[in-house]
Amino acid sequence: MNRIQKFFTQIKGLLVHRFFQVLLFIILGLFAYGLMFSNVKPERVQVELFQPAEQTIRSTKTVEDTYKTEQEKEEISKQVADVYSLKKEYAKNKVDLISSIFDSAIEVNKETDPDHKEDEEKEDKKEPVKTDAQKVSILKEKLTDEVNKNIEESVFLALVQADEDELKIAKDSTITAVNNVMSSRIAASDVENAKKKVVEELGYMSINGDMKKASTSLARTAIIQNVFFDKDKTEEQRRKAVESVEPIRILQGQIIVEENQLVDRDVYRQLELAGFLNTESTIYPYIGLLLFIFLTFAAFYYYFYFSISKKDNKYNQLLIFSLVFILSMATMKTVSILADLKNSNLEYIFPGAMAAMLIKILLNDKLAVAMIILLGSYGTIIFNGDTPGNLDFSMGLYIIFGGLTAIIILSRPNFKSKVLVAGLLMSLINMAFVFSLIFIMDSHYTRMEYLYYAAAAIGSGVGSAVLTMGLLPFFEAGFGILSSIKLIELANPNHPLLRRILIEAPGTYHHSVMVANLAESACEAIGSNGLLARVGSYYHDIGKTKRPHFFIENQMNEENPHDRLQPETSRDIIIAHAVDGGEMLRSHKFPKEIVDIAEQHHGTTLLKFFYHKAKKQDESTLEAAYRYPGPRAIMKEVAVIGIADSVEAAVRSMKHPTPEKIEELVSFIIQDRISDGQFDECDITMRELSIVKHSLCESLNGIFHSRIEYPESDKLGQKVKE
Structure with a gap:
């Protein structure tokens, strides 16, 4: 047995004790926490009002811009026109009033005209004939003071002087004209035009001049404003318009200010909303990261110690899994640092499938899938670019998809010994997946940038295969594993x-x-x-x-x-x-x-x-x-x-x-x-x-x-x- 095997045999001997088992998971968790600590650390930026920004700043979270939202609501509210309602009952009221005036005039005419009385009444009551002034007085008594005040004396005189037939003709014509005009919308500014319109309609009446003038005067008096500002409906329309306004948000990952861009009051306010100007320290990102790591490793602890029956196999799997995890995470962090230094999308060259291929060949499919999901989840944090707090889900999907592709390819019997061929095939699939992400996000790049992405995807696939072939002998020698290769x-x-x-x-x-x-x-x-x-x-x-x-x-x-x-x-x-x-x-x-x-x-x-x-x-x-x-x-x-x-x-x-x-x-x-x-x-x-x-x-x-x-x-x- 060589030195490497002896070393790992000693470690497996320690893992027999529960204390060292838990200790190993704690070490792995602390290792992952240390690598991802800087990626969740809240960023504090140095900006001054009305000074150029020293760097491009992206929002680390999605927050509502309440100021702009309120501005938008006010603007929308102002655009809502006032609502005016038509009072249809006004037309009926005026028609009834005109009808009552003419009916009263007809009654006065009958009461005061001797020709209308019965013969016996005429002989018993030989009253003197009423004068026009007396008739006007009787007519006024039948009407209200408010109505009498708005009617000219000449109108009363014409009404009492006309006979019943003339009054009936005038009544019908006036009522018709008033009803026609008052049925349409009449605003305060349109009242005079409406009165002219009713005068025009009555101009064709076939009655004498005085009666015609009286009817015209009554009709003009009846024409009033019938459209009024409806406060309740106006407020309801404005409320609905305001409610339809979507809140204006500063989206996660959105650029708030470009490098060398002037920080005006609006930009400064957005930076404050996004928390970049907050000087108070927060521990929530660290607690969240700690909880996330705890949940993932708790799941693996459960699997290793409750799902694997053979103890020797269990410890072998645990050690191999731990070594591959540490190696992959260290590689991931290195690639992310290089990508940040060069300010490029170098992260797509990360050989994420290496871990899946090693676990697939050395252990089994279940652990290979679990490993690639774990790396993909942590990759969303490590590859969050230059904005701590963000989660790069596209990179996480890229790692998971590449790893699952490698597992599927190696599952075919003909590919067990052809890791490099599998890597080449995986490179093509990686390249297709990267372009699918680019097209879905509707990103626009130059031809050289597209070539760069293609080269990175190919490098990831080939690199995964080369690293897998290079590392396999060490794992086989160290753990005495008999792999398919x-x-x-x-x-x-x-x-x-x-x-x-x-x-x-x-x-x-x-x-x-x-x-x-x-x-x-x-x-x-x-x-x-x-x-x-x-x-x-x-x-x-x-x-x-x-x-x-x-x-x-x-x-x-x-x-x-x-x-x-x-x-x-x-x-x-x-x-x-x-x-x-x-x-x-x-x-x-x-x-x-x-x-x-x-x-x-x-x-x-x-x-x-x-x-x-x-x-x-x-x-x-x-x-x-x-x-x-x-x-x-x-x-x-x-x-x-x-x-x-x-x-x-x-x-x-x-x-x-x-x-x-x-x-x-x-x-x-x-x-x-x-x-x-x-x-x-x-x-x-x-x-x-x-x-x-x-x-x-x-x-x-x-x-x-x-x-x-x-x-x-x-x-x-x-x-x-x-």
Whole structure:
């Protein structure tokens, strides 16, 4: 074990204690807090009224500009015209008044005209004929003082002098004219014009001159203002107009003053509203940041200590997650500082997908997604530009989208060993996403700026891939992790040990490839690591290269040397291949998982052939002496490889394998291992063993399917024999 592994092993030993577990999360939280502290610190700017601004200042929050809002409301209120209401009842009242005056005149005419009285009345009451003045007096008595005051004497005289027919004609004409004119809107300034209009309408009356003048005078008197200012409705209209005014706000991120721009009273007032002139210190941003960090790490604490069952795996994951987090956050802060110094959008070059790719390859998809969401959230704070307090959500989306893209790309089997290819593909997707953000925000840039954004997006993708490939060996060495990339390297046919098997033990090599095919399919069927099973199968019999000819698959038309050996000697040679294989793999610095497969694939099974041979020679032979030393399979992959190893050898020795015979044989071997307790230390279930059996049968039926015998082939074979 190298120094790095020893160091991390010591740390994992400390993490067994809850105190150090909590301490690690506190350290990570303080680290994140320290990096983001300056990004939430309230900014105090030095500005003076009527002096140029030394820097461009953006608002850190959205606040309402109450002064401008009130100004806008006042302006809108002034624009609302006064509301005038038409008093329709005025027309009816005046028509009724005119009608009453004429009716009163008709009554006076009847009362004072002897021709209208009955004959008996005339003889009994021989009253003298009333004079016009007396008639006028009687008429006035029938009317009110207010009405009498507004009517000229000549009008009364004309009314009492006219006969009933004239009065009726005049009444109808006057009422019609007054009603027509008073039905329209008459403002105070329009009264005189309305009176002229009623005079014009009465000009066509077919009555004598005095009566006509009287009617005209009465009509003019009846025409009055019927439209008046409606205070309540006017105020209601103004209230609605004021309520429709949207509050004028200073938006978060909005530029309040440009560099070298004169700070006038309006700008100064906006700076004060945005809190830049407030000299009082506030702790709320720091409390908010602390609470945010606490919530995120509390969620991860819950996951690591309540969702992961295997302790050793838990501590490995926690340490790897912590290291990747620290590395990513430090890189993020460095990029943000450089972007601020150069006053450019350099943040888009941040290799955010690096963390997702490392966690995806080293750990699992869940933690990779969690990591990229965490970095995206913190990125909104760290990449908030030159305005502390802002949250750059576009940058957060960019980091999250890039990381999720990397996880999806690496999820494809063909891309597990092609990190650089995945980085190039991710660069194109990053570039498309950056342009989508630019177009959504309707930002206008020059051609060079567009090229700059494209180059930054490509740099982010390629940089993530390069950093991932560069850091993977350190994590693999430090934690003894067997990554997919490492497995694919070991599966290379040009690997020295694989070439040694091929050259020195070709039969074993062929057998190992067959076992690899069987084990990989079976492991993938039960959700285990199929790639590990394949690579482990390649090397599971590497120990046979020490004595290749003592194993039947390498004996080509040769005498079996075991026929001349004692059972004890044969036993030692056969059993030694598992022990020798483990030692050879350790000497070549192979991962522990591959070494375990070589040592455990036979478990503690019995060498039945040599045991029974020895039993015939000596009845006192103990069964334990002819068992492999083990240990038994601990991983599911080892259990599956052990089954596939026995099944492949057994089926290959069958003369005419059929699907029924193959299924019977596979069932027997699995059941024999179960009854022998070979899976007692492995968490493989009966249901998974049933799936393994089905997968092995399918694969073997495809390999050993029956072939049609062609006559021509038989003849050709006979000629070759001759």
